[in-house]
Amino acid sequence: MAQRTLQGVRVLDFAAYIAGPYGGALLGDFGADVIKVEMPGGDAMRGYPSTLRGESRAFLGVNRNKRGIVLDLKHEAGRAVCHRLVASADVVLHNFRPGIPERLKLDFDTLVGVQPRLVYCSLTGYGPDGPDAERPGFDQVLQCRTGIAQAQGYPGTEPKVVWGSVVDFYAAGLIAAGIGAALFQRERTGLPQRVDTSLLQAALAMQAGRMVWAEGEGRDVDRDLRGGRLAGIHPTGEGYLYLQAQTQPFWLALCELTGLGPLAHDPRFADARLRKANEDALVPLLREALGKRSAREWEGVFGTRVPCTAVRAFEDVFDDPQVEAQQLLARHEHPALGSYRAISEPVRFNGERAARPERRAPAAGEHTDEVLAQAGYAAAEIAALRAQRAVG
Numbered sequence: 001m002a003q004r005t006l007q008g009v010r011v012l013d014f015a016a017y018i019a020g021p022y023g024g025a026l027l028g029d030f031g032a033d034v035i036k037v038e039m040p041g042g043d044a045m046r047g048y049p050s051t052l053r054g055e056s057r058a059f060l061g062v063n064r065n066k067r068g069i070v071l072d073l074k075h076e077a078g079r080a081v082c083h084r085l086v087a088s089a090d091v092v093l094h095n096f097r098p099g100i101p102e103r104l105k106l107d108f109d110t111l112v113g114v115q116p117r118l119v120y121c122s123l124t125g126y127g128p129d130g131p132d133a134e135r136p137g138f139d140q141v142l143q144c145r146t147g148i149a150q151a152q153g154y155p156g157t158e159p160k161v162v163w164g165s166v167v168d169f170y171a172a173g174l175i176a177a178g179i180g181a182a183l184f185q186r187e188r189t190g191l192p193q194r195v196d197t198s199l200l201q202a203a204l205a206m207q208a209g210r211m212v213w214a215e216g217e218g219r220d221v222d223r224d225l226r227g228g229r230l231a232g233i234h235p236t237g238e239g240y241l242y243l244q245a246q247t248q249p250f251w252l253a254l255c256e257l258t259g260l261g262p263l264a265h266d267p268r269f270a271d272a273r274l275r276k277a278n279e280d281a282l283v284p285l286l287r288e289a290l291g292k293r294s295a296r297e298w299e300g301v302f303g304t305r306v307p308c309t310a311v312r313a314f315e316d317v318f319d320d321p322q323v324e325a326q327q328l329l330a331r332h333e334h335p336a337l338g339s340y341r342a343i344s345e346p347v348r349f350n351g352e353r354a355a356r357p358e359r360r361a362p363a364a365g366e367h368t369d370e371v372l373a374q375a376g377y378a379a380a381e382i383a384a385l386r387a388q389r390a391v392g
Contacts, residue, residue, distance in 0.1 A: 004031020023175025028065025
């Protein structure tokens with residue numbers, strides 16, 4: 001069993017919602033001891049609408065591999081506890097808007113005074129400065145601001161957001177990568193490190209293939225990466241099939257296996273650009289051929305020769321044999337739900353599983369006593385802090 005790469009690293013995760021907490025969960029996947037610190041009332045994501053009884057599906061999904069404590073940073077005694085925990089931490093992660101960390105004594109300068117080797121990561125909506133720095137930022141807000149919503153569908157259709165919090169999850173990846181790089185730099189220099197990223201940065205970075213504007217280009221140029229309707233979702237005899245057959249070998253195999261062999265030598269479809277230009281003639285022929293089998297049958301016919309997949313529901317993924325073979329899901333026991341299955345560690349090192357079992361997302365304050373005891377607080381001191389409502 002593998003020792004995790006961040007084993008021995010302690011992270012204080014003050015973030016709420018999705019992007020920041022999932023960045024912390026990724027660090028937990030890598031072996032860090034991640035302590036989720038919630039204010040009284042808990043992470044707002046706990047209260048989001050959910051079909052689970054007494055729990056939020058999103059909260060459970062983005063807070064694995066953490067211990068949970070409740071700490072009132074507006075209370076002087078709560079801030080004292082916070083600083084005591086920071087003294088033995090390696091990383092602090094938060095997603096407060098600019099100005100709030102200073103009011104809570106959670107700003108970089110204050111905490112580096114407590115822990116001189118601290119890696120400090122701040123996630124904001126729009127960055128730490130600039131005219132919109134203090135605006136609240138959320139995934140779909142940034143999708144609409146940065147062209148993602150406008151780019152959905154085809155020209156002339158109404159804007160649509162991409163459900164699934166894609167900006168949040170990309171930001172989480174930037175958080176984990178940035179903190180990992182900062183820990184490496186700290187070990188080389190011995191100096192504290194500050195990491196700043198934002199939902200705005202994530203929304204732009206994830207569109208690197210679109211975000212190129214050459215001199216002289218107009219506003220109406222096609223900036224998308226779509227290769228035409230050949231690469232897309234098609235109806236079949238039963239269900240829908242996604243095809244991606246842009247390269248010549250894949251195109252030739254598609255023609256052969258669908259019984260459309262003559263199209264392989266049709267000059268209208270000689271290359272990817274011509275196939276896109278003549279897609280109004282091509283797509284009906286393809287769909288007529290696909291109507292002869294079900295989507296799952298076409299998966300078997302195309303095999304490794306044509307990139308494709310039957311369009312599946314979320315629930316189908318839980319029993320996907322490839323997902324099962326890769327052990328990408330873990331089962332957790334839960335006091336309210338009984339048990340649930342959720343995504344497991346998405347990255348492995350040296351081809352091995354983690355040496356420790358995964359933690360489910362914590363209940364609010366579930367590990368407060370445990371964490372404070374590790375920080376040197378006696379039981380009577382913890383009880384006094386709880387009586388003051390500085391901790392929960």
